[in-house]
Amino acid sequence: MQKTKIAAEIMMQPKGRSAGLQGKWELFVKDMKRDRHSYVLLAPYVLLFLLFTVFPVVISIFFSFTHFNMLEPPHWIGWENYSKLLWNDDVFLIGLKNTMIFAVITGPVSYIACFVFAWLINELNSKVRAFMTLVFFAPSISGNVFFIWQIIFSGDSYGIMNGFLMKIGIIYEPILWLQNPQYMLTIIIIVQLWLSLGTSFLAFIAGLQTVDRTLYEAGAVDGIKNRWQELWFITLPSMRPQLMFGAVIQITSSLAVADVAMALAGFPSVQYGAHTVVTHLVDYGTIRFEMGYASAIATVLFILMLGSNLVVQKLLKRVGE
């Protein structure tokens, strides 16, 4: 017994390591051959995904350490773009502050709104439910018709808001809603919320419909007294996967406020009242063509978005544990 084992070890020894490597390689080739159809099916998507999503992130990080204007070749300048961005660019800091305000308000509010309205709609009978789903989802799918709000908050007395307030006598002169930094942020937040019942809202409605009905019955037996307890102890934990998916969508879009701000408050907005990280990026990337600096802004945005998403995912994983 002992002898044969030693003998076997001796026999293995001369090419032990290379045999191991070779074995691994053979296994690899075998796996690749077995799964070749999978790779063929994946190839077109993955190539485009690498080219237009992964590779851009990588080169954006690279260019953020260079000075580059698309005419001369880029040259390496180290952390200079970042130090300029964080210490010498007051407009960026205004943009960062506004982005944080938007995100901290529209992120959680829209997330909760998506859930609350999905939950309320779910209680209705199926025809009304389909109609209410449409009512709440319509703004986000209407192909950027948010310019309607420009008419509602128009600065003259033909704007709905001014007309209404003047009619009931709260104000006597039209207010320049979208030119006044005092109102700009609030209006953009309202419009952003109006647009925010999108993909996650649908995911929540769907999630609510899949919650196992017998759980509610069992809950009633176990002493759940009212709908709030039902919501907290049964509905929310059963929907955790959808809740996590919804969080990703809402966080990402709440940090990306730009289109609405640019359309309503103009670009650049008065006193940079509606300036955000993304509009700053647009400014340097597509107007000034300072690509190195713009890449640094994009990288900061990337870290901001990815970071907050990962933190929130960690937190949500704990819900109901």
Added chain:
Amino acid sequence: MKLAIRLKKRVNRSWQVDIMLILLLGVFGAFMAVPLIYVINNAFKPLDELFIFPPTLFVRNATFDNFTDLFKVMKNSWVPFSRYIFNTFFITAAGTAGHILLASAAAYPLAKHKFRGHKVLFTVIVLSLMFSPHVTAIPNYMIMSVLGWIDSYQAVVIPAFAYPLGLYLMKQFMEQIPDALLEAAKIDGASEYRIFWQVVMPLVKPAWLTLLILMMQMLWGTDGGSFIYSEQLKTMHYAMGQIVQGGIARAGVGAAVAVIMMTVPIVTFVLSQSNVIQTMASSGMKD
């Protein structure tokens, strides 16, 4: 049995709270709907009604003047308005078709086969949901200019093929297909490609419609971004922006364009709603 469960559930509810919640739903429903109702009414208002003080929500004497004006105004511009409509339709249709095809092809092995690298790939896809396309806009501009795609349809259409959200949803949905079904097809001698095309694809029709809605959300409202300069390649959304910039005089025409823009996605959603909800049920993030 079902009724019994229903009744038991109702025991827990007080009617006061019910009324409060329905009021809440009504108030916010109105907040969502009023701007859209307002713009639809504006599109049918004659000029004098558009400028009454105080402004009214509903139209009194509806006309089609704004729509006929729209085509008149746009006839005198560089390109006829029908060209903008065509561009929007074309970009949306081509982008959606390519995306559904490529994303489904990639989702099938991700959902059903444990090939080398499937975990890494899926993690990267999920991570890419966590940042918006703004992050990659500048390098994408450079890539487009290297490819020579600036100022062409493909600059907008091709990147849309590889949009991560569609693949993610498709993959989650495909996981529900029973493995036994695929095994049976395999035993019958079908190749992987045939299984994908003839077994899997027909089963995930609800997910196609969901991807259609998502792509519509993204492509229907696109103005071509920084990739398209030529007037004849610009989209309806861009034209709408130009008209609205025209100020008060164009208020009615602007509303007419908005109505044209809204109709297609909303009708599509109405027709596909139940399928979309079915797909979204599997959207959850499992660890």
